[in-house]
Amino acid sequence: MQPPNFSQLKSLPQTRENSSSIVPFLLAIGGATATGKSSLALALAQRLLAQNQGGVILSADSRQVYREFDIGTAKPSARDRQQVPHYLIDICAPTETLTLAQYQHQAQGLIQQFHQVGTSPLLVGGTGLYIEAVVKGLRIPPVAPQPELRRQLEALGQPYCYGLLKGLDAIAAQRIHANDLVRTVRALEVFYVTGQPMSALQGEVPPAYPVFYLALDSDTAALERRIVQRTQAMVAAGLVEEVTALAQKYGSDLPLLQTLGYAEILQYLQGDCSLPAAVDNIVLHTCQFAKRQRTWFRNRAAVQWFDADAGDLVDRVWQQINNWSQVNLK
Template sequence: MPRGLIVVCGATATGKTALALEIAQSINSIIISADSRQVYREFDIGTAKVTGSERELIPHYLIDICEPTETLTLAEYQEQAQNLVKSNITEFPLLVGGTGLYIKSIVKGLKIPRVSPQPQLRLQLQDLGQQQCYQIFKQVDPVGSEKIHVNDQVRTLRALEVFYATGIPISQQQGENPPSYPIIQIGLDCSSEELKKRIVERTKKMIEMGLIEEVEKLVKKYGWDLPLLKTLGYAEIINYLRGKLSLPEAEKEIISHTRQFAKRQRTWFRAYPEIEWFDTTSSNLVEEVLSKLEKSLTRLN
């Protein structure tokens, strides 16, 4: 078991990677990624994946562990991350990223039904329509249906999928089992205007680094309909390559959609009072965070 876990979280473009590298070097630790797209190989520039040189500085885990044609479930991610945390590679591993559900699955110890996707069942349920599916859901799991909106097709289908695969309502299979080791959570944030500036700069940098060429290569290898190519940063470039958008329009849409995404991330993380927030624009950010960690780690000794 580790002596503790350090979480570095926050919205996209707030500087989590840079800070985590500084912390990991300072305390001789490792980094476990909590990014739902960086688990996939070949999706590099558009996901702001850490570089090879950064990985040489500090061991990184749960990056490039899946083929783009595969699907990593939350349960699979949680199991792999928990095993890494418990492996005693280091006393205080760092869990770093902006995928709130990934982080929550570890720090809260979410109980997740181990039911893999059932494509054929989903197709049959989708043919029934959302209204009919939700009525079935209410019949088999009245408790669970109260927590899911009547128009939430994704969660309704998942709930029915779990029920038909196990015979047990999803509400009876969920809950939390928090880990026994202490967790220190560091959040990075800044003003909306500063975040917008960072997102603009990052988007331009991605295009300069070869985002268009990356997407062209992925399309050539996997085709236009690969689900990952419909995600943020890739979908807009796909529309550019198909002639639906000019490059300036695609760039503008990436910026707009990234800002919307960042807003949702900020809302998610702000709901957790245990996160201690730091201003990413502070000239003494690293020192401030390391001072906080030193005090917290000292209390654990």
């Protein structure tokens, strides 16, 4: 895995104003897919640039970290990246796995570097746990996925695994639903790799710098329209060709090809459905995913919500940031 590239830091403005009088902070933008997080981030980053506070974007998307998966993950365009530097994109090969702990380590390192030169970065994406890991400073057990161990545990069945977890880590078992196989297996995985209960390795170490955390939302009908438009744009941009090339290069069993947008097109390529049916399935599954994202972000008490469909969205957010900065950046 390639380390993050810090070379662009040398070109960031380092004036007296941004190095002494302005307190660097983190601007986090979350929300469901297709709510316009990236376009808002670009507009805000450009305003930060105009105020000599830098203006760079750190991606908080669990699939944009992988190279070659471009159209289906809605990566920023080359033009967007020229306007504002983007980080934590294309840092892994598709055959690698980036853990949450690894993402957090790279994101925290970048934020520290940017703050040292007076730059306030934006952390932007729909992977809520990525954002949470940074803004809350989650303590994450540094245990990479263990595929063989997971298969063995899953073969035992959830009732047995959950009973096992209650005996090994009662605190973790209380936090995990009795039917949640994924989290149960993860807790057992951490125990067997480290020899310590996962509950003993978790916790929070909040960052010392100020954080403005906002999320975008859209009513259900409007969000579905956005998802339809984006899906159609992806297909027009070459999503079918992208999936074809990836399947030929890595094989159709590549885990990333089983994810949203790619799995449906792969079914079309394998002759299991028509292209219109695949597109309809992408829209359906994306709407279902967006609903889960909205629920997740709404359970975050510290988030300030904004209407993604407001005509003056950028001005509203910018005003709220300015109001917040008067209190928190002194």
